[in-house]
Amino acid sequence: MKVQLTHNGIVTSINKLKEDYILLSVTIDGRPAFRPGQFMMMQVSDSYDPLLLRPFSILDEHNGEYRFLIKIVGRGTRLIADFTCGKSVFLTGPFGNGFPQEAGGRALVAAGGVGIASVYAFLQMLHKQGVPYEFIYGARTKNELVLLNLLKPHHPLLSTDDGSQGYHGRLTDILKRKIRPEHTVFACGPMPMLAVVKNITLQQKAACYLSLEARMACGFGVCLGCTIFDTSGNTKRVCKDGPVFEAGEVSFGKQIAKNR
Amino acid sequence: MNKKLLQVKIGSMVLKNPIIGASGTFGYGAEYKKFISLGSIGGFVTKGLSLEPRKGNPEPRIKETPSGLINSIGLENIGMDAFLRDVMPGIEDAGTAIIVNIFGTAMDEYVELAHRLNRIKRIDGIELNISCPNVKAGGAEFGKDPLVVQTITQKVRDVTNKPLIVKLSPMVTSIVDVAVAAQEGGADAVSIANTYPAMAMDLKSRKPFLGAKTGGLSGPAIKPITLKLVYDAFGKINIPIIGVGGISSAEDVLEYAFAGAAAIQTGTANFINPEITAKLASDLHDYLTGAGIRSFASIVGAAKSSIGS
Ligand SMILES: Cc1cc2nc3c(=O)[nH]c(=O)nc-3n(C[C@H](O)[C@H](O)[C@H](O)COP(=O)(O)OP(=O)(O)OC[C@H]3O[C@@H](n4cnc5c(N)ncnc54)[C@H](O)[C@@H]3O)c2cc1C
Ligand SMILES: Cc1cc2nc3c(=O)[nH]c(=O)nc-3n(C[C@H](O)[C@H](O)[C@H](O)COP(=O)(O)O)c2cc1C
Ligand code: FES
Numbered sequence: 001m002k003v004q005l006t007h008n009g010i011v012t013s014i015n016k017l018k019e020d021y022i023l024l025s026v027t028i029d030g031r032p033a034f035r036p037g038q039f040m041m042m043q044v045s046d047s048y049d050p051l052l053l054r055p056f057s058i059l060d061e062h063n064g065e066y067r068f069l070i071k072i073v074g075r076g077t078r079l080i081a082d083f084t085c086g087k088s089v090f091l092t093g094p095f096g097n098g099f100p101q102e103a104g105g106r107a108l109v110a111a112g113g114v115g116i117a118s119v120y121a122f123l124q125m126l127h128k129q130g131v132p133y134e135f136i137y138g139a140r141t142k143n144e145l146v147l148l149n150l151l152k153p154h155h156p157l158l159s160t161d162d163g164s165q166g167y168h169g170r171l172t173d174i175l176k177r178k179i180r181p182e183h184t185v186f187a188c189g190p191m192p193m194l195a196v197v198k199n200i201t202l203q204q205k206a207a208c209y210l211s212l213e214a215r216m217a218c219g220f221g222v223c224l225g226c227t228i229f230d231t232s233g234n235t236k237r238v239c240k241d242g243p244v245f246e247a248g249e250v251s252f253g254k255q256i257a258k259n260r
Numbered sequence: 261m262n263k264k265l266l267q268v269k270i271g272s273m274v275l276k277n278p279i280i281g282a283s284g285t286f287g288y289g290a291e292y293k294k295f296i297s298l299g300s301i302g303g304f305v306t307k308g309l310s311l312e313p314r315k316g317n318p319e320p321r322i323k324e325t326p327s328g329l330i331n332s333i334g335l336e337n338i339g340m341d342a343f344l345r346d347v348m349p350g351i352e353d354a355g356t357a358i359i360v361n362i363f364g365t366a367m368d369e370y371v372e373l374a375h376r377l378n379r380i381k382r383i384d385g386i387e388l389n390i391s392c393p394n395v396k397a398g399g400a401e402f403g404k405d406p407l408v409v410q411t412i413t414q415k416v417r418d419v420t421n422k423p424l425i426v427k428l429s430p431m432v433t434s435i436v437d438v439a440v441a442a443q444e445g446g447a448d449a450v451s452i453a454n455t456y457p458a459m460a461m462d463l464k465s466r467k468p469f470l471g472a473k474t475g476g477l478s479g480p481a482i483k484p485i486t487l488k489l490v491y492d493a494f495g496k497i498n499i500p501i502i503g504v505g506g507i508s509s510a511e512d513v514l515e516y517a518f519a520g521a522a523a524i525q526t527g528t529a530n531f532i533n534p535e536i537t538a539k540l541a542s543d544l545h546d547y548l549t550g551a552g553i554r555s556f557a558s559i560v561g562a563a564k565s566s567i568g569s
Pocket of ligand 3: 217
């Protein structure tokens with residue numbers, strides 16, 4: 001069955017936040033439905049260079065206006081930073097499995113850095129469902145803790161590596177203190193952080209879901225460029241089988257070495 | 261609507277129009293049902309299939325380059341059994357030509373794969389990917405040596421009467437020699453061409469960026485190079501040429517047609533706009549009717565035609 005998965009959006013606002021973060025709003029006709037943790041692929045250039053669309057999590061949607069939190073890290077995201085209101089943007093999606101629709105018991109949500117973009121819609125969902133949850137949000141410095149106003153209803157436990165705001169240290173230290181076996185942990189952030197989250201939840205025998213990132217060409221499962229090898233050695237597509245995986249499936253050995 | 265306007269014949273296979281989804285970029289076809297009506301395109305080629313499932317190469321497997329993409333997927337696929345058992349039922353109603361791309365590391369594998377496909381009615385054509393390492397010949401490609409190309413084509417021809425397309429490597433001394441070899445071996449068409457060997461470095465580690473070190477370059481960056489290969493081969497063989505390399509717009513399709521492509525495949529462009537094949541078919545229709553051209557076939561090879569335009 002054909003569904004509308006390509007869109008010509010219009011930029012309605014673009015705000016520079018602290019440090020290298022941007023909050024981008026795009027109206028999309030047809031108001032495609034999405035689940036928390038799903039993402040869209042965004043065209044960054046009107047020419048063939050850069051060629052590929054870039055994946056970004058959907059933060060939220062109001063009356064057909066979709067928001068994205070974007071961290072500037074390279075050429076494509078720098079081009080997005082130059083978008084102006086009224087610009088038309090080609091997008092595909094929403095793609096990916098997203099977070100489970102039910103948190104099951106008590107939820108512990110952990111976001112590291114720009115990982116906040118992926119868990120934000122999920123937090124909103126938990127809030128609406130009235131499920132008990134706690135939320136930990138960490139970054140390197142206070143300048144990289146963004147959207148704090150929007151996050152107030154979720155009572156974030158903040159941490160920074162340099163101690164400039166909140167707990168001085170890693171967010172995984174807070175997680176270690178908070179976690180109980182009856183918790184289900186949901187986390188998104190850099191690979192080394194997710195590796196630690198996995199270990200902590202394993203020790204506590206708590207359920208855990210991780211939202212991963214990978215370089216993507218298509219975003220919908222056909223190029224096999226985003227493939228990871230799971231703990232059983234089988235291939236999984238981050239875009240289609242993920243980006244959210246049960247922690248038990250995710251093998252970290254190689255990625256950590258690479259990210260260090 | 262004039263049905264003949266866009267119609268293309270490849271051996272006994274009749275395509276509604278010359279737009280085909282390229283192998284490795286179109287999944288197994290079913291993945292595109294949510295994007296387009298498959299019946300609106302000429303056909304699609306499945307991801308390359310081997311006898312046994314393959315897990316492919318280590319990550320990272322893709323690297324974007326200026327107007328291009330290097331991939332080292334390593335021919336990850338579900339294997340022929342799973343394809344026939346799990347995928348075929350879901351694409352039988354596709355309303356378009358289904359072409360199955362096959363590869364092996366020994367000639368016998370190609371023969372066995374083709375033999376198995378020959379029994380499946382709904383499969384309209386077979387495309388041989390001969391640009392993969394030949395284990396028996398110490399890792400050299402099947403596709404480099406015209407004699408090997410002819411032999412492998414002949415062996416597959418012997419076990420199938422389905423339309424047979426041989427997909428050529430662009431990295432050959434003479435594209436004409438390999439195209440002629442495929443024709444002599446009994447091919448109904450040649451696809452020109454596969455990706456170009458390429459690589460990128462990781463600035464931090466000072467080592468190759470891709471897990472497999474090298475990969476194949478595709479996308480708009482390669483269009484002028486492959487276009488020339490099509491032009492070179494046109495007129496030197498009697499079987500149709502399917503042009504594939506960097507096609508992203510109706511203008512690109514026309515360039516390939518003028519150079520001699522009777523049909524085209526789009527690869528990388530599907531990743532950027534998954535509806536591109538359907539759009540190209542409709543844009544091409546509009547262009548031809550707008551320009552008062554009676555058929556797509558009539559413009560194929562225009563660049564070498566003495567009549568001109
Ligand atoms: C499912 C998913 C959801 C995501 N959601 C978000 C989100 O909501 N917000 C967000 O900000 N990001 C998100 N991302 C990440 C985002 O997609 C990337 O940051 C973005 O694609 C980068 O594009 P770019 O062109 O700016 O960077 P690129 O230019 O592609 O480079 C990215 C990084 O790789 C490095 N790099 C590139 N080439 C080389 C090389 N040869 N050697 C060494 N290093 C190299 C660059 O220096 C840079 O740090 C998500 C990713 C995924 C997979
Ligand atoms: C990610 C990817 C996977 C591919 N896999 C295959 C394959 O399995 N078999 C094959 O014959 N060609 C494969 N190709 C090559 C394409 O079919 C095509 O020949 C090539 O990409 C050039 O066309 P393009 O520039 O339009 O992408 C692949 C290409 C890409 C980008
Ligand atoms: S990005 Fe293409 S398969 Fe995941």
